[in-house]
Amino acid sequence: MAAAQAVAKGSVVSPCGYRASPGLLGRRRGAVAARIAPSAVRIGGSWKKTAFLGGRLAVGPRRSRPESRNLASPVQMNMNLAIGKSMRWWEKGLQPNMREIESAxxxxxxxxxxGDRLVIVDFFSPGCGGCRALHPKICQFAEQNPDVLFLQVNYEEHKSMCYSLHVHVLPFFRFYRGAQGRLCSFSCTNATIKKFKDALAKHKPDRCSIGPTRGLEESELLALAENKDLQFTYTKKPELIPSGDAAAEHTAPEPAKLPGVTKPLIRLGSEERSLVSSGR
Known part of the structure; x- marks a missing residue:
């Protein structure tokens, strides 16, 4: 009866007999709805609904950040380049008068x-321990002699060319100057560096050579041209035949007159007889 009267008056009675007024129940339902309902967030100038349970929040445009995993910093890139370059020992300590050869x-x-400048050709290999140990000393000589040209030939990159030039031992050096062409060639290490010092002291003084610069021997030039692995062409120089009085001087002498045909010696016991033709 009481429950019916309560319903008639607008109140709500729970199964356990608890009576709640309509206003209180409405306020509780509104509070729960306020907690659950999404709030509005301002993103990029407009209000949008979100599940954020706080109040309004103004959020500007988000800036994308590069992932540090995939992108290396400039400092790290420079360190990697420095480490990679330090592994090439033959590039350390190079002087302005030192240069690596690229082809035949x-x-x-x-x-x-x-021209008349002294040129030293240095044949080396990156895997040669003697070449690596001698390299700082060669750089020191180049620094002390800036008027001398040092050319480096990497054997690993130019094996075919070195084979045509008959270079079979490393480290190996060849000295060239002007019209004289090749002055000397030898192999040396730190233990026998005196060879290099003596050759440098002997051929270092400036000399004026008469005639065009010779460079490689003609036999070496022909060997390089015949090597199919190299892109190098060379035409043998024609021999000039002198004219006039000079031609008379260079005329081949007449062959000497040979005596009459004789028969070979015939050994008979202890006597030797020469049988001469009778001319018939």
């Missing part, structure tokens, strides 16, 4: 264009 044509042209 480059070697021939470099020797020809050097």
């Amino acid at each position: 044509q480059d070697l021939v042209d470099s020797l020809i264009n050097a």
Whole structure:
């Protein structure tokens, strides 16, 4: 009866007999709805609904950040380049008068264009321990002699060219100057560095050579041209025949007159007889 009267008056009675007024129940439902309902957030100038349970929040445009995993910093990139470069020992300590040869044509042209300047060709290999140990000393000689040209030939990159030039031992050096062409060639290490010092002291003084710069021997030039692995061409120089009085001086002498045909010696016991033809 009481429950019916309560319903008639607008109140709500729970199964356990608890009576709640309509206003209180409405306020509780509104509070729960306020907690659950999404709030509005301002993103990029407009209000949008979100599940954020706080109040209004103004959020500007988000800036994208590069992932540090995939992108290396400039400092790290420079360190990597420095480490990679330090592994090439033959590039350390190079002087302005030192240069690495790129091809057979480059070697021939470099020797020809050097004129009367002393040129030292250094044949080396990156995997040669003797070459690596001697390299700082060669750089020191280059620094002390800036008027001397040092050319480096990497054996691993130019094996075919070195084979044509008959270079079979490393480290190996060849000295060239002007019209004299090749002055000397030898192999040495730190233990036998005196060879290099003596050759440098002997051929270092400036000398004026008469005639065009010679460079490589003609036999070496022909060997390089015949090598199919190299892109190098060379035409043998024609021999000039002198004219006039000079031609008379260079005329081949007449062959000497041979005596009459004789028969070979015939040994008979202890006597030797020469049988001469009777001319018939």
